[in-house]
Amino acid sequence: MKQTRRSGLAAAIAALGLVLALLIAPAARAQAIRVTDIAGREIVLAQPAKRIVLGAWVSLDALSLLHPDPVGLLAGWAEAGANAIQPTILRSKFPAIDKVPVIGKGSFETISIEAVIAQKPDLVLLSRFDAFRFGAEAAPGLDQLAAAGIPVAIVDFFLDPLRNTEPSLRLLGKLLGREAQAEAFLAFYRQHLVAIEGKLTAAGSAPRPSVFLHAFATRPECCFSAGPGTIDGFIRLAGGHNIGTEKLAMPVGQLSQEFVLTRNPDVYVATAISDGPDAGSFALGPGVEPKRAAEGFARLLGRNDLAAIGAVSRGRAFGLWHLFVHTPAHVVAVEALAKWTRPELFAELDPQATLDEINKRFLAAPLAGTFWVSSQAEDGRKR
Template sequence: MGRCGRFSKLKSSLVALALLLVLTGWLGGGEAWATANHATRTLTDMAGRTVTVPREIKSVVPLSGALRFMVYLQSLDLVAGMENVEGRWTSPGRLYGLATREKAAELPVIGEGGPGRLPDFERVIALWPDVIISMGMDIDQVETIQSKTGRPVFVLNYGLPGVLVPAEAKLALGLLGELLGREQRAEQLLAFMDHLDADLVARTGDIPADQRPTVYVGAISHKGTQGITSTAATYAPLAWAGGRNVAAEAGPTGHIFIDPEMLLWWEPEVMFIDAGSLAKVAEDYRRNPRFYHKIGAVREGRVFSLMPYNFYHTNIEIAYADAYFIGRTLYPGRFRDIDPAAKADKIFLNFIGLAAYSDLAAELHGFGQVFFEEKELVIR
């Protein structure tokens, strides 16, 4: 047998032994083993779980979109393995993938990945990371992963799927910075987010509620692209920019599908369409143009496209860029100094280290005005 064959057989044997130790309890949960062999510390994750981890984190396996936060904290050097979908997906709605392309080509795959999918336990054990980071996973899945791999799992969240909760996003970044020993980078990014928040409030915070334009955001992607009736009762970029979300009247706080007639009832002054779903809206418009032309915002040319910010959870940098485009559209005087494309690039540079607006706009038209002309949508 050649050297390669012997090495492969030895590696398989070691993985099998490690798995056996986990299953028989010698390494279960990782806490006793870690305490006996390394300096450790105990942290509380966002699920309220007490997690014991090595004092110095040198290797991480991120799951369920947690890779995005590793990019935000400039911590790709710690990533030991990656989900297959992270290397395969190239959607412009997932800009952090531009920063991980080279890393994806060289890292081992630890499972398919995607919403609700567990990793390959044996592959994770073979890497033996200091910690596994999960993003928005079910707690039972988290406990299963920790039990089956013997590695501590640290839970992060920042809102329900597709619903960005800014306070939770900031908490998640701060906790991850503490976990990884990247507090300085976390503080830098949090300070930038606080600056954006304060700037947006300074521009529109003094406008009385009854003087704010009424707005509808439609075709919001939710488990795939959706039609015009897909919206959200809470839409962070619109709230940051100071608009009145007519869908808030519908009651729920998350994603909702409305009856089409509600658009005619609400008669929003301005409409925004998720650019990721423009093709679906165009198809619906070709089937039923009369309905769309009953909407005042359509007839009067007050419909605009927004970049989709939900793709394998929420891309915070795109949400902020959307907020500035919304603000520039609703309040041109108060945002007269803002070029939305240039502002987007500045935001992207701070989050992912790349001025990537052109990459995003190349496939999705960028920020623009949507015209409903002769059964076709035209973006300018």
């Protein structure tokens, strides 16, 4: 009899446990984080990511906008070595960046998948450029990560930044449990870009000034430039026409000097980073003093192949930090380009004030240095 009672009690407890499990399971599923990434893939996390492997160091820019300790989130990365500008920015505030396990160099294709799995991350973050570097086919290794149960999210701040920055940053906000921070930055971002777009629309269909974007201008040969995608969208939103799209089918490529001279662009924009081959080279970026930027730019414009460009002789020559093409802070670059391309419409724009606000309100490690320069002396200020 006692045995029967015990069996009945056990059965009742088991039934109660089953009922509770059934009640709790939907709640647990409801709390799971579900997002769809830029490649249309669903990512599910049980909780916000705390151990992230970066397939490319440039994703640090986005993490720095959303999280007060982006380095503390890293379980490993494909480091870019001496050229890694964002790690340089973060190092002074987050010295632990030098202890992050290096599992590749510069891009996802160099990563050891076994090394990623060994780090036991709860998320791998890839740029679309790296994940689909070989065209429509996803990079080798994604299937291995999926088989190991490691979620992979693909974002894009480079190939089509004006279309993909908002969804990319929004999904990152959800995956990190930092949705409020993502929405705050995106509201700021939209406000600034919509203001430019609205002013251009109100101005009507005036001819667009032609722009020659001279990428990595310190290269001895002319003229590496931008085609469709990447910075071309910034130039169009700023009211200009990128002459590179007339010859290039890919996001980057080489233009002939003859084409550039014949096309006689209205505006010349050279891009640079802060680790030029020597101290006297043209440089822009973190840690670059205004004097160095201005002097290096003047020497660049004195090159025979560049001095022959009409925009240079007319004083319509400008320099821009190249790595704005990798960060959601590119709103600053769009404002600078608008001011240079359509000065009659955007004379009152203040890109420096915009950068100051991004530094103050959003970035865990502020961008401090010289990020643009002009053949006219008022630009290139440092904060």
